[in-house]
Every structure is written in C-alpha cells, then in structure tokens.
Amino acid sequence: MRALDTTLRVWSRDEIVDVLEKETWRRLEMAPQQMVDAYRDGSLEDPGDVSDLIALAFLLSDDDPLFVAP
Amino acid sequence: MARYQAGGLASFEAYRELLSLIFSLTVMRISQGHIQRQHGVEDERETIAPLGWPAKPLPLNGDTYLRFGIALYLGETQKAPGKRVLKIANESFALLLADDEDSWVFRYEYEREPTGRHPRAHFHVRAELLKPVGSALHKGRTLEGVRFPTGRVSVPAILNLLAEEFEIPTNEARETWRPALMQVESDFQEIAHQPTSEFP
Numbered sequence: 001m002r003a004l005d006t007t008l009r010v011w012s013r014d015e016i017v018d019v020l021e022k023e024t025w026r027r028l029e030m031a032p033q034q035m036v037d038a039y040r041d042g043s044l045e046d047p048g049d050v051s052d053l054i055a056l057a058f059l060l061s062d063d064d065p066l067f068v069a070p
Numbered sequence: 071m072a073r074y075q076a077g078g079l080a081s082f083e084a085y086r087e088l089l090s091l092i093f094s095l096t097v098m099r100i101s102q103g104h105i106q107r108q109h110g111v112e113d114e115r116e117t118i119a120p121l122g123w124p125a126k127p128l129p130l131n132g133d134t135y136l137r138f139g140i141a142l143y144l145g146e147t148q149k150a151p152g153k154r155v156l157k158i159a160n161e162s163f164a165l166l167l168a169d170d171e172d173s174w175v176f177r178y179e180y181e182r183e184p185t186g187r188h189p190r191a192h193f194h195v196r197a198e199l200l201k202p203v204g205s206a207l208h209k210g211r212t213l214e215g216v217r218f219p220t221g222r223v224s225v226p227a228i229l230n231l232l233a234e235e236f237e238i239p240t241n242e243a244r245e246t247w248r249p250a251l252m253q254v255e256s257d258f259q260e261i262a263h264q265p266t267s268e269f270p
Contacts, residue, residue, distance in 0.1 A: 006104040006121055007086065013111050019124065042186025046215070048179040048194065051162035052124035055117045055139040058159060059110025 016059055017066055023053055032057065036067055072257040074156055081156040082107055082116045082142060089118060089140075089225060092254055095247040096229045097136075097238045099129035114144040114154070127166055130232070131239040135166040137174070140225075149261075157263070158182065163228050165236065175236075178223050182263060189219035190265035222265070224258045226251035 020032040027050060028035055036057055038044040047054060060066060074085035090105040098105075104121035105128070119139040120128035127135035140161040144154040160181045167173040177194040184190060196214045230251055232238045240247055 006106060007083070008107045008109060009121075010109045011111075016110055023124070039185060042184070042188075044185070047181070047185055047188075048162055048177055051160065051179060052119075052137070052139050054160060055119070055141040055162075056108075056124055058141045059108065059112065059115060059117060061111055064111075 011056075011059055013060065013064070016056055020053060020057060020066070024050070027053075032066055072254070075257070075261060077144070077150070077153045077155040079113065079144070081144070082109075082118075085142065085156060086118055088254065092226060092229060092247070092250055093128070095242045095250055096240045097130045097132075097232045098241070099131050100241055102129040115142070115159075117141045127164075127169060127171075129169075131241070133168075134236075134238055135169055135173075136232075137164040137166055137171065138162060165232065178220075178228065180222060180265070182265070188217050191220050191222055192217035193220055194218070222262045224255050224262070226255040226258070 017032070020035075024030055024032045024035045030038075032053075035044065035050065035053065039047055039054055044050075057067075072084075072088065074081045074088055076084070086105055086107050093103065093105055094100055106119060106121045106123070108117040108119055108123060110116075117123075117139050120126060120136075123139060127137040130136055138161070141159040143157055143159055145157045147153060147155045147157075158180070160179075162177065162179045164174040164177040167175060174194075175196055178192075179194075180191040182190070194214055194217065199213050230248075233240050233244075233247070
C-alpha cells in the first residue's frame with residue numbers, strides 16, 4: 001500500500017472535474033463551466049464563498065474542454 | 071532572499087515548507103494538520119492548502135479550523151527579466167468554529183486580477199448590526215456580505231491575528247514564533263503585489 005504523501009497531492013484531470021461537477025452543482029446549482037465563466041466576467045455573486053473551487057479549477061489548463069464552449 | 075523567491079519549479083515546495091514551519095510554530099494542530107501542495111495538469115500552477123482539501127479545513131488548536139487555499143503560478147517579473155517567479159493568483163482564509171464550511175467567523179480574500187466591482191483584497195466579518203445602516207442592508211443583504219477593502223494581508227499576519235487577537239493556543243512560545251513571523255512578513259512585503267480597488 002502506498003504511504004500517504006502529506007506534502008504533495010497530484011490530481012488527475014478526471015479527479016478535478018469530478019469534484020468540480022459535484023461541488024458546483026451542490027453549492028451553486030450550476031455547472032463548473034458556468035461558475036468559471038461567471039468568475040471570469042465578474043458576475044459571480046460571492047467568489048470568496050467558492051474560492052476553493054476556483055483554486056481547484058485553476059489546476060486545469062485554460063484550454064481545458066471543461067471551459068471551452070462546444 | 072527567501073528560497074521561495076528564487077524562482078523555478080522548486081519555489082512551490084520552498085513556499086510550502088515555509089508555510090508549514092510558521093503554521094507549526096503557531097496555531098496548527100500538529101497531530102492532525104498538514105500543509106500540502108495540490109498539483110494538477112499544469113507544471114507551473116499549484117495550490118497550497120490543507121491535507122484533505124477542498125473537503126477538509128486545517129485543524130487548529132483550541133478546536134478551531136482554518137479553511138484556506140493559495141493558488142500559485144510561475145510568472146514573469148520586471149525585477150528579473152527572463153526569470154519565472156512564484157506569484158499568487160488568488161488566496162482565501164476563513165477561521166471556522168468547527169469542521170463545517172458554514173461556521174466561519176471572518177474571511178480574507180484576494181484576487182490578483184479584477185473580478186467584477188469588488189475590492190480585490192477584502193475581509194468579511196460575520197456579525198450583526200445593532201441598527202440598520204444604508205439601504206443595501208435593508209434589502210436582505212447581511213453585514214457578513216459586505217466586503218471591507220484592505221491591502222494585501224500576509225499569511226504571517228493571519229497567523230498573528232489568530233494567535234494574538236483570537237488567542238488560539240500556539241505550539242511554541244511567543245518569543246520563538248513572533249520573530250519567525252516578522253521575518254517572513256518582511257520578505258513578503260518586499261515583493262507583494264498590492265491591488266488597487268476597482269471603481270467601474
């Protein structure tokens with residue numbers, strides 16, 4: 001069994017997207033794409049209340065399919 | 071110069087080590103708390119946060135908690151052209167009374183880039199007015215929703231606030247942790263980005 005690394009956690013894209021999908025719907029009742037779009041254009045009502053999700057989304061690439069409109 | 075200011079990928083771990091040291095000297099519940107780098111798909115971006123983030127806050131002494139995250143990246147600096155140094159994209163800190171996201175007492179938040187009409191560095195305080203002030207607070211908005219603008223507040227300043235004002239027990243004597251915080255504060259203020267308030 002691999003020992004828990006308390007200094008570094010490496011997130012895969014799928015892990016990040018999974019948490020974002022669950023938490024943005026639960027806390028904001030919106031999709032992660034909507035949250036990031038609203039954050040970037042300044043219309044998110046209380047960015048500080050979801051600062052953890054913003055920081056998690058920050059770990060993805062800017063051109064991640066999650067953020068690029070189809 | 072502090073090691074985290076040297077630039078390059080090693081800056082992420084150097085900054086984590088520094089934060090781990092000053093949290094350990096002060097209010098972190100050492101038996102349960104860990105400061106961890108969160109690495110995603112981009113080499114030059116990381117977030118520093120507690121172990122278990124984003125679900126879990128950092129356990130502090132005195133049965134309190136700190137929810138925090140510091141989103142970092144490597145970027146250009148005018149002071150050293152060609153060198154990529156550590157910069158903070160955004161950060162947030164919230165003192166919690168329990169392991170529960172709704173139990174916050176105060177919040178400090180900073181955004182490097184403007185996001186709407188809000189001050190880029192600000193505090194929220196959970197409190198109630200003794201009597202109504204202004205029309206906004208008559209429209210269902212509460213005092214805790216008010217963003218009190220401030221300049222940059224460093225991690226040492228947050229730790230000092232928790233130890234001195236909230237009197238959360240520290241792991242080491244004041245004579246030990248206070249000089250350490252002052253040194254880290256001094257290094258930080260030399261390079262800290264200071265946001266201006268936005269008035270669009």
